Amino acid sequence: MRSTVHALWIATVPLSILIVLLGTSLTIAATTFDYQTTKIDPNNLSFYEPSITAESYPQTSATQVRNVIFCIGDGMGINQVTLAGSTVAGPGGKLYLERLPVTGLVRTYSTDSRVTDSAAAGTALACGVKTKNGMIGMTPDEQAYCSILETAKAKGMATGLVVTCTMSHATPASFGSHVKSRKLEPAIAEQLIDNRINVLFGGGRKYFLPQSDPNSGRKDDIDLIARAQTAGYTYVRTASELAKADDSHVLGLFQLDALTTGASEPSLAKLTRKAIRVLKRANLESIDGRYGFFLMIEGSQIDWECHANKANGAIRQTLLFDQAVEAAVDFALKDGHTLVVVTADHETGGMTLIGGGNEDKGDAELAVKWSTKGHSGTPVGVWALGPGATRFAGIQDNTEIPRKIAQLLDIRPFPQQKK
Numbered sequence: 001m002r003s004t005v006h007a008l009w010i011a012t013v014p015l016s017i018l019i020v021l022l023g024t025s026l027t028i029a030a031t032t033f034d035y036q037t038t039k040i041d042p043n044n045l046s047f048y049e050p051s052i053t054a055e056s057y058p059q060t061s062a063t064q065v066r067n068v069i070f071c072i073g074d075g076m077g078i079n080q081v082t083l084a085g086s087t088v089a090g091p092g093g094k095l096y097l098e099r100l101p102v103t104g105l106v107r108t109y110s111t112d113s114r115v116t117d118s119a120a121a122g123t124a125l126a127c128g129v130k131t132k133n134g135m136i137g138m139t140p141d142e143q144a145y146c147s148i149l150e151t152a153k154a155k156g157m158a159t160g161l162v163v164t165c166t167m168s169h170a171t172p173a174s175f176g177s178h179v180k181s182r183k184l185e186p187a188i189a190e191q192l193i194d195n196r197i198n199v200l201f202g203g204g205r206k207y208f209l210p211q212s213d214p215n216s217g218r219k220d221d222i223d224l225i226a227r228a229q230t231a232g233y234t235y236v237r238t239a240s241e242l243a244k245a246d247d248s249h250v251l252g253l254f255q256l257d258a259l260t261t262g263a264s265e266p267s268l269a270k271l272t273r274k275a276i277r278v279l280k281r282a283n284l285e286s287i288d289g290r291y292g293f294f295l296m297i298e299g300s301q302i303d304w305e306c307h308a309n310k311a312n313g314a315i316r317q318t319l320l321f322d323q324a325v326e327a328a329v330d331f332a333l334k335d336g337h338t339l340v341v342v343t344a345d346h347e348t349g350g351m352t353l354i355g356g357g358n359e360d361k362g363d364a365e366l367a368v369k370w371s372t373k374g375h376s377g378t379p380v381g382v383w384a385l386g387p388g389a390t391r392f393a394g395i396q397d398n399t400e401i402p403r404k405i406a407q408l409l410d411i412r413p414f415p416q417q418k419k
C-alpha cells in the first residue's frame, strides 16, 4: 500500500522538480562529506571481539625481516593495557597485543624532562635520538636526524603512517618531518607530502587546505591536496573512496581535525588492513621487488582520554588500538617475514589500579585512580613478534627501539644525521 502511494507521488511530481531535488542532494553530498560526529558511548565495547585464548602467538624461526609494522599506543601505560584486558577478557585474559611472544620495558625520559611529551618520545622512537619536549625529528641543537621510516624508504621500502589524530600530530610528525616545534602542523603536513610516504591515513585535512578554503588551518596559499595529487597520490575522504583506492600512494584524510573514532569512519584496524594492502602493492611496483615495507600505526587518542582521566574512554581507545594490532599480527603470521613491535610513547594520567570492591563478596572489580592530568615518567611496555623479536626483551631506552629495527633491516648508520 505504502509503496503504491509512493510510486503515485513520484509519477505526479514534475520532472523539473525531481531534477532540482536531485541536484540539491548532489550538492549536499559534495560539500558535507565529513562524517558526522556521532555521539560515542564509551561504555559500548561491542565493536571489540576479545581473544578466545590467552596463549602467546607462535615465535617464528625465520631470521630475515622484510616488513616492519610499528604500533604505538599514545599514553598507553602497562595499567591502561591491564585495565582494558581485564575489562573485556577477565583478570586472566589477554588483549591481542599481550599475546605477542616477546616483552620488554622502555624508559621514556627526554633531554629536558624526566617526563616526556609525545614530540620528544616520537623523535626517540622514530630517529633513535633524545631531544627536548616539543621538538620533532631533531636534537636540541636543531640537527635533524633521519627517521627509521625515511631510512627504510631510502633503502627502497614502501612506507606508511596510520593514525587517529591529525596527520601532522607529534607522533606521525616524528616519522616524516623535522621541525623545531610540534605546533608547526602546516609545515609538518607539507613535509609529509614532500617525503612521498606511500600511505598517509588519519585526520587533520585542515592543514592540507589553502587559506582560501573556509575550513583551512593554514596561513598560506599552499594546497597540499593538489600538490599530493600532482605527485601521484590518490586522495580519499570516505570509507567508500578508500575501498576503491588501488594506487601505490594514497592520502586519506577522513576529518578536518582528529578522527572521531566513531562507527561511521573507517576504524584504525580497517585503515591498517588497507595500508598493508597498499604497501604490498607499492612494493611489487618497486624497481627491485625484493624490498618490503615500513608501517607505523598509532592509537593516538588513548592519551587524550587519560589526560581527561576518563577510564572508560581509555579502555575504548586501547581496544580500538588492539584491534589494529590484531590486524597487523594477522598479516605478520601469514607473511612470516614481518616484525611487529608494539609500544607506547609514554604513560598518561599516572593511572593506578586498586581494589574497587569486596573480594569476599565476589566483587573483585578494579577501581581506577589517577595521579595527574599530564604524563608520567613510568616505563612503558614493548611487545614484539616475528623475526628479530627477541631483541626487544629486557629494559631499554626508547631510542634503542628504532636502532634495533634499523639493525634488523640492515640500515647503517643509524641514528643518521639528515644532510
Ligand SMILES: [Zn+2]
Pocket: 075, 118, 303, 304, 307, 348, 375
Ligand atoms: Zn599527551
